[in-house]
Amino acid sequence: MAATVTVTERAPTVAEEAWRLVFQLAKAKHAVLSARLAELDLTHVQAHALRLLEPERPLVMSELADALYCHASNVTGIVDRLESRGLVERRPGLGDRRVKTLALTDAGTAVRARVVELMNEPPAEIAGLSAGDQRALRDVLGRALGG
Amino acid sequence: MAATVTVTERAPTVAEEAWRLVFQLAKAKHAVLSARLAELDLTHVQAHALRLLEPERPLVMSELADALYCHASNVTGIVDRLESRGLVERRPGLGDRRVKTLALTDAGTAVRARVVELMNEPPAEIAGLSAGDQRALRDVLGRALGG
DNA sequence: CCTCTATCGTTGAGCTTGTCAAGCATCTAC
DNA sequence: GTAGATGCTTGACAAGCTCAACGATAGAGG
Numbered sequence: 145m146a147a148t149v150t151v152t153e154r155a156p157t158v159a160e161e162a163w164r165l166v167f168q169l170a171k172a173k174h175a176v177l178s179a180r181l182a183e184l185d186l187t188h189v190q191a192h193a194l195r196l197l198e199p200e201r202p203l204v205m206s207e208l209a210d211a212l213y214c215h216a217s218n219v220t221g222i223v224d225r226l227e228s229r230g231l232v233e234r235r236p237g238l239g240d241r242r243v244k245t246l247a248l249t250d251a252g253t254a255v256r257a258r259v260v261e262l263m264n265e266p267p268a269e270i271a272g273l274s275a276g277d278q279r280a281l282r283d284v285l286g287r288a289l290g291g
Numbered sequence: 292m293a294a295t296v297t298v299t300e301r302a303p304t305v306a307e308e309a310w311r312l313v314f315q316l317a318k319a320k321h322a323v324l325s326a327r328l329a330e331l332d333l334t335h336v337q338a339h340a341l342r343l344l345e346p347e348r349p350l351v352m353s354e355l356a357d358a359l360y361c362h363a364s365n366v367t368g369i370v371d372r373l374e375s376r377g378l379v380e381r382r383p384g385l386g387d388r389r390v391k392t393l394a395l396t397d398a399g400t401a402v403r404a405r406v407v408e409l410m411n412e413p414p415a416e417i418a419g420l421s422a423g424d425q426r427a428l429r430d431v432l433g434r435a436l437g438g
Numbered sequence: 439c440c441t442c443t444a445t446c447g448t449t450g451a452g453c454t455t456g457t458c459a460a461g462c463a464t465c466t467a468c
Numbered sequence: 469g470t471a472g473a474t475g476c477t478t479g480a481c482a483a484g485c486t487c488a489a490c491g492a493t494a495g496a497g498g
Contacts, residue, residue, distance in 0.1 A: 156411070158425040163320075163413035165432035170317035173310075175360065187454065205476060213322070218456055220477055225454080242464050242475040264303070266310035269435040277431045278305040284424045284431075285312035288416040336484065352447060365485055367448055372483080389446040389493050 173267040180262050184255065193222055194248075194256040195263060197232065202247045204237065231255055320414040327409050331402065340369055341395075341403040342410060344379065349394045351384065378402055 156164070181191050189212065196211045197203055203211070209219045223246060226232040231252035237243030248256060270278065285291075303311070328338050336359065343358045344350055352370065356363040370393060373379040378399035384390030395403060417425065 157413075158422065158429055159413040159417050159420070160411055162425055162429040162432060163417050164411065165429065165436055166313060166316060166417070167320075167410075168436055169313060169432065173314075189455065206474090214455085215457065216476065217458080217478080221455075237475090240465070240475080244476070263314075264307055264311065266304075266306040269437075270306050270310050270313070273306070273431065273435050275305065277434060278309055280427055281431045281435075282305055282309040282312065284420065284428045285309060285316065287424060288420050288428075289312055289315055290416075291312075334483065353445090361484085362486060363447065364449080364487080368484075384446090387446080387494070391447070 169267065169269055172269065176267065177262060181259075184258065186255075186259065189222055190226060191259045191263070193219075193226065194231065194252065194259050197246055197248050197252070197256065199248050199253050199256070202235075202245050204243045204245055206243070208246060226252070316414065316416055319416065323414065324409060328406075331405065333402075333406065336369055337373060338406045338410070340366075340373065341378065341399065341406050344393055344395050344399070344403065346395050346400050346403070349382075349392050351390045351392055353390070355393060373399070 178188070181188065184191075186194070192212060193208060196208060205219055205223065206216055208223070209216045212219065212222075223232060223234065227234060230249055233247045233249055235245045235247055237245055270281070273281065325335070328335065331338075333341070339359060340355060343355060350358070352366055353363055355370070356366040359366065359369075370379060370381065374381060377396055380394045380396055381391045382394055384392055417428070420428065
């Protein structure tokens with residue numbers, strides 16, 4: 145008798161099933177978002193940087209690096225590209241002349257508004273749920289994330 | 292009187308709140324996963340490629356490119372690096388000598404098992420929910436994703 | 439058989455993102 | 469004032485990604 149490779153995979157737990165679906169949903173939204181950002185000629189990191197730069201609360205290079213979970217040397221290049229497109233300005237820090245304050249230009253503010261809109265827009269899978277399911281989803285996830 | 296910039300932001304809908312939480316959860320898991328994959332000296336793309344290469348169902352380069360949503364020329368490099376580490380083998384296609392079949396080595400099968408385990412593991416936020424909340428989450432998301 | 443075209447994978451150029459080590463300017467503490 | 473810490477930039481290098489072009493092979497039609 146030929147040996148049959150039997151993969152003894154235990155049945156997934158409820159938590160694993162739930163996580164798999166969350167993962168799938170995030171992946172679907174990611175794909176849609178990528179396409180929309182490409183139309184704006186923005187990469188994901190550039191979009192995240194713009195989202196973090198709220199018009200009324202400018203950030204400093206190092207703060208942006210922390211928020212993006214990457215090294216300061218990386219932010220230099222990201223901001224370089226945003227600045228060369230006229231979306232962001234580097235301004236001298238007020239008290240400390242070493243720091244650079246990042247401010248959105250008018251064009252940057254407009255692009256940021258569009259980016260935030262795209263990112264906040266729930267994917268069709270969620271928008272299509274019943275009102276009750278939407279509330280249930282929000283409430284359960286609120287509890288999950290310490291809400 | 293000084294002009295006050297009043298940002299008239301409408302209150303978020305329930306769907307938007309739910310999506311924001313899904314996004315937040317995925318981001319948290321992503322950070323944890325990145326750290327675990329770094330311990331295995333794997334990038335995210337390499338991990339995804341390994342996950343897609345099921346031991347019993349080898350893929351062809353173009354199939355892997357489709358599954359990873361990227362160009363075939365990119366997959367060449369990704370597979371190069373996996374192959375140079377002895378995790379994957381390129382084998383000549385059976386009928387068609389143009390295609391390359393990708394097969395996991397024994398080492399690759401072991402690493403893949405660990406990768407799949409890490410990716411499937413629900414984040415602490417979900418694992419910590421009550422059994423009822425976990426079921427509710429799974430059921431609602433199942434409906435959202437055409438379940 | 440032979441050519442024409444389509445397909446599969448690779449290569450090379452060029453970009454963005456990411457890390458690290460080093461450097462420059464500036465600030466702070468002693 | 470001098471020494472060390474801090475903020476950002478630079479340069480070198482690697483991975484991921486796209487595109488255009490290429491070699492090899494396959495399949496169809498004359």
